[in-house]
Amino acid sequence: MDWGQRNRLSKIIRPKDGRTVMLAVDHGYFMGPTSGLEQLGAMVTPLLRYADTLMVTRGSLRHYIDPDVDIPIVLRVSGGTSIIGKELLHEGTVCSIEDAIRLNASGVAYSIMVGAEFERDTILGFTQYVDEAQRYGIPVVAVTAVGKEMVRDARYMSLASRMAAELGADVVKTYFVKGFENVVECCPVPVVIAGGKKLPEQEALQMAYDAIHAGAVGVDMGRNIFQSPNPVGMMKAIHAIVHKNATVKEAFAVFQS
Numbered sequence: 001m002d003w004g005q006r007n008r009l010s011k012i013i014r015p016k017d018g019r020t021v022m023l024a025v026d027h028g029y030f031m032g033p034t035s036g037l038e039q040l041g042a043m044v045t046p047l048l049r050y051a052d053t054l055m056v057t058r059g060s061l062r063h064y065i066d067p068d069v070d071i072p073i074v075l076r077v078s079g080g081t082s083i084i085g086k087e088l089l090h091e092g093t094v095c096s097i098e099d100a101i102r103l104n105a106s107g108v109a110y111s112i113m114v115g116a117e118f119e120r121d122t123i124l125g126f127t128q129y130v131d132e133a134q135r136y137g138i139p140v141v142a143v144t145a146v147g148k149e150m151v152r153d154a155r156y157m158s159l160a161s162r163m164a165a166e167l168g169a170d171v172v173k174t175y176f177v178k179g180f181e182n183v184v185e186c187c188p189v190p191v192v193i194a195g196g197k198k199l200p201e202q203e204a205l206q207m208a209y210d211a212i213h214a215g216a217v218g219v220d221m222g223r224n225i226f227q228s229p230n231p232v233g234m235m236k237a238i239h240a241i242v243h244k245n246a247t248v249k250e251a252f253a254v255f256q257s
């Protein structure tokens with residue numbers, strides 16, 4: 001990894017503690033006006049001071065986020081299917097590396113569908129993008145998307161995460177599962193967890209805590225933050241778990257305060 005790529009990666013995973021709170025608000029690329037993100041700019045702006053990185057689409061960035069803002073961007077660059085279509089997550093490239101650079105992205109995010117019908121297409125699209133991103137020193141976050149028919153267990157997540165890393169990912173985003181230590185141990189690049197569907201706040205905080213203590217470098221969380229009745233409280237609580245080693249009890253007190 002050359003200097004530029006390492007420098008960009010340091011904007012995503014903070015060198016002071018090797019951890020990251022990524023705020024994920026890229027859901028609109030396949031879900032449209034996701035609950036909580038109807039007015040994306042108004043939702044996101046007060047949350048940014050507690051985030052290390054914003055994961056977003058190019059359209060959201062241009063329409064909702066002030067270019068003067070001080071937040072590193074991980075740009076969603078795969079897509080092509082919708083939540084109502086017949087081929088959910090049969091993704092390909094939806095944003096060129098040149099546009100990612102124009103938007104000053106610190107990294108890009110690309111989904112792969114291991115074990116699903118479209119795994120070959122998504123993996124070849126991903127590896128082609130890795131080649132392009134490498135050319136310009138842009139780190140790639142592999143999103144190990146999980147099809148409805150896939151079993152979310154440590155065996156599957158280990159397979160998908162390790163494949164993503166071996167195929168060129170700089171960071172792997174996956175889901176927290178029982179036995180997550182094995183997923184992290186077998187993955188040679190940093191691992192972050194997605195939040196998934198909205199959970200009661202204490203459960204979401206417990207998941208973040210367990211993931212960090214199993215070796216994840218952070219979270220890439222969306223719905224459990226912006227669909228909470230207190231999104232700023234959730235951001236502060238997640239930040240406390242990731243960067244201040246807070247317990248779940250302490251973090252929940254932060255949320256309530």
Ligand code: R5P
Nearest residue numbers: 024194195196220221222223
């Ligand atoms: C989905 O693939 C999107 O990339 C989201 O950014 C990701 O799922 C994280 O958001 P959430 O915590 O809502 O699952």
